[in-house]
Amino acid sequence: MKRVYNFSAGPSMLPEEVLRKAADEILDYKGCGQSVMEMSHRSSVFQGIIDRAESLLREVMGIPDNYKVLFLQGGASSQFAMIPLNLMVNSHKADYVLTGQWATKSWKEASRYGETRVIASSKDKTFTYIPKLDPKTFTPDADYFYICMNNTIYGTLYHTLPETGKVPLVADISSCICSEPLDVSKFGLLFAGAQKNLAPAGLTIVIVREDLVGHAQEITPTMFNYKTHVDGGSMFNTPPCWTIYICMMVLDWIQNTVGGLGEMQKRNQKKAKLLYDYLDNSKLFRGTVVPEDRSLMNVPFVTDSDELNAKFVKESTEAGFVNLKGHRTVGGMRASIYNAMPYEGVEKLVDFMDKFEKANG
Amino acid sequence: MKRVYNFSAGPSMLPEEVLRKAADEILDYKGCGQSVMEMSHRSSVFQGIIDRAESLLREVMGIPDNYKVLFLQGGASSQFAMIPLNLMVNSHKADYVLTGQWATKSWKEASRYGETRVIASSKDKTFTYIPKLDPKTFTPDADYFYICMNNTIYGTLYHTLPETGKVPLVADISSCICSEPLDVSKFGLLFAGAQKNLAPAGLTIVIVREDLVGHAQEITPTMFNYKTHVDGGSMFNTPPCWTIYICMMVLDWIQNTVGGLGEMQKRNQKKAKLLYDYLDNSKLFRGTVVPEDRSLMNVPFVTDSDELNAKFVKESTEAGFVNLKGHRTVGGMRASIYNAMPYEGVEKLVDFMDKFEKANG
């Protein structure tokens, strides 16, 4: 058995101990004689799993009681429509900040269901920064204000949140969920495709303030109505049981092995600092993002030569550092160093980069 | 390690050899150093998995080239909206036959997006039969004609298909996909939640004639538009990779271990006959469905006493036959004997029923 360091932007590495536990239990989950892949979602055993996943997420993230937690299918991309369909129901207006491809896709989809306004964009500089926001420019009666908190492709993160007053703040936290503490009470709705920090692909987590549920637009498909899933306890229909089970184990790892989000943050800061410090000192490589908006999770970097970039991707892959090729819209390289990436993986990567620099600098 | 006989209506038993293979490969898929739960969906390794899953499904089901195969999220329930949103686009009319809860839910959802007509219903007798259909009563210019081919809750199956002429026939085959050969060319669209015969929960398979794609209603969310997923090769966004991987292995088992759908059908007929013959001869138990419409997959049965039903469920569970409790709308018992249920499981169940009958008859 061989294991590589997987720097994929998503789906991504999972804690090895979670994978080992899943393998151990795959034919017989805790003596029930069935795999979690086989059991009825209406069984008390599975109810125990989904309840534990929810209570762990509430504990890990400190989710207030007036927020509902939903375990859905459809990917983060489905939220791009579900959010306007469920929330754009009073003024039918919403504000968007465009900080990358995902925010832009979400804005385009919302524009089909109401009146959207782009408050700011960092497209002018290939999304390498988070725009400074002035609350005076926000739409006062907007149904919500939308941000993509961590921009997976471009490697930026909102280190401070926009002050939206009474307007509910909605955030895509797909690539930063559970990477550090977050004050959930500042948001109307949070959502994340779980395939980066929490689970395999096939699960979307939605955390929504309960007063925002139940007012969906008339045209909303039943399965796209948050109320359907709130009322059904995320089991209106068959949920992605296995993915929820892995998510439960990853949350347990965060809470009980790592020690909670405070400790998770320290680990992530230490990993990110190692890589950013190297990049800042390197004469061959440089990060593409302005220092004050850098992501803890996704670190894009380049050399000044397309040939060297390609050579680096090739050689690093051969050395067991996989998925370092940058997104085609940015080029160069990107190291996604999510929760499950050990410090040692970043350390070895930096060593490898250093050797590469000496050989090619 | 203990294994039970799991008669769940879905999620359901998977072939044990598939689970064992999944456990073996869980940390390192074929030497790539990653779990299928961790790998980028844009990697060539995963592209190989989804391509193989599709080609196996095409081979197993004999899917003609002018049909697209989609691997989606959202469950069969999402199709209840996707079908009208994508297909009710010319006359805005569709015909439905109500043979149970799933057909009824689907019809209600479609009625929100166009003009539906109920051509027939078997509600008068708790859905214990498939209504005889007269093509002269069908809407000649309907955009489609909808049936639920196998009714999971009530245990009925269409043994002959309605003659819909030029009107595309749409069928929910969630609980009978790959249980026996099916002439795909007779349908405009087929769909199935994969969690009964093919995979864990979290994957929906859609097989759609290509001329029906690309005409969705204006209000259709991007993720609910078949064209999105046809154009993206089921990877417009992150697909449920692990579930597709298990599906690939189950299809390989059907094709190469069982020997294809002809052999699968023989196995399923043999299992069902054993149970139905027993029920027909039993003085305590009886099947609830008229013989000519019986399902090969779901076998509801009752005694005439609620107490005995409850006693049977309790004692059978203790003996390692789990999930035999009938759906609350039918009561009694239901044995779902999907592809992965071995003959031996049904044999042992019938033995157990026989002993129970002797002790309680």
Ligand SMILES: Cc1ncc(COP(=O)(O)O)c(C=O)c1O
């Ligand atoms: C920030 C962000 N939002 C949304 C998505 C889309 O997620 P999904 O593929 O689950 O639809 C991604 C995927 O990488 C992402 O990084």
Ligand SMILES: Cc1ncc(COP(=O)(O)O)c(C=O)c1O
């Ligand atoms: C025939 C049929 N259709 C649809 C469904 C709903 O499937 P899902 O839970 O994937 O939405 C089921 C679930 O049991 C079913 O049996």
Ligand SMILES: [Mg+2]
């Ligand atoms: Mg981005």
Ligand SMILES: [Mg+2]
């Ligand atoms: Mg530098």
Ligand SMILES: [Mg+2]
């Ligand atoms: Mg039914």
Ligand SMILES: [Mg+2]
């Ligand atoms: Mg009888």
